[in-house]
Amino acid sequence: MEDCHSLLCGALKMIQPAAGEGLRVNVDTVLLAHFSRPKRGEKILEIGCAHGAVSLILAKRGFPVTGIDIQPHLIALAKKNAALNGLEAEFISADIREYKKIAAAQSFDRIVVNPPYDEAERSRPSPKEPVSAAMHGACCRLEDIIAASHYLLKNRGRLDLVMRGDRIGELFALLDRYKTPPKLIRCVHPRPGERASVALVEAVRSGSHGLIIEPPLFITDASGAETPELKEAYIIEEGR
Incomplete structure (x- = not known):
């Protein structure tokens, strides 16, 4: 059963998918949106x-966004959420593997994506198809996403994504292959002293090599309390 949650200190109301019908908002979602730094226009x-x-x-x-997903029931939910919050955003059901049908080459200034963290052949996919698509790459591989991003981004356009820590090497190899080198990375750690669980990465289509490594982001401090950096991600600043 779908339910409605208040998110980001009440700034958004979000109808979330029923159990097994899709992933719900988690900290990676919020951190990715906060990490992305679009410019006006x-x-x-x-x-x-x-x-x-x-x-x-x-x-x-305050930024115009088009969202695509292969699962029509989630696109219907996204449209409901846009209406619920009085926001303008375009949502389209599409298969990213057929990216040439989605838009003309070099149509976007920025692409944002939280790719599946696993590949179908390297993991045990969930029996729930929507979860398998989101988590296990049942509908596309990481390479499909990078190839599509290279096609759809303008030259010097930016790709923002969040990826599981142990796949960063694979991600960087694909970004280099598709001439969209990583330019900025911020590793996210559950707490000090623990390995990074995910990393936030910004890459630039046809950019030069040269990587900026930002200070790490800790979810909690040594006492288990949420850090100021995490709390900052849950505050929406219009125009940022």
Whole structure:
């Protein structure tokens, strides 16, 4: 059963998918939206938008966004969430593997994506198809997303994504292969002294090599309390 949650200190209301019908908003969702730094006038695409959380956070900040997802029931939910919050965002059901049908080459200034963290052949997919698509790459591989991003981004356009820590090497190899080198990375750690669980990465289509490593982001401090950096991500600043 779908339910409605208040998110980001009440700034957004979000109808979330029923259990097994899609992933719900989690900390990676919020951190990715906060990490992305669009400029005024940029045309933004979210790949794998699900029920619209990242797209609508960016829309709430004042940026025009198009979200695509292969699962029509999640696109319907994203449209409901846009209406619920009085926000303008375009949501389209599409298969990213057929990216040439989605838009002309170099149509977007920025792409935002939270890719599946696993590949179908390297993991045990969930029996729930919507979860398998979101988590295990049942509908697309990481390479499909990078190839599509290279096609759809303008030269010097930016790709913002969050990826599991142990796949960063694979991600960087693909970004280099598709001439969209990483330019900025911020590792996210559950707490001090623990390995990074995920990393936030910004890459630039046809950019030069040269990587900026930002200070790490800790979810909690040594005592288990949420850090100021995490709390900051849950505050929406319009125009940021």
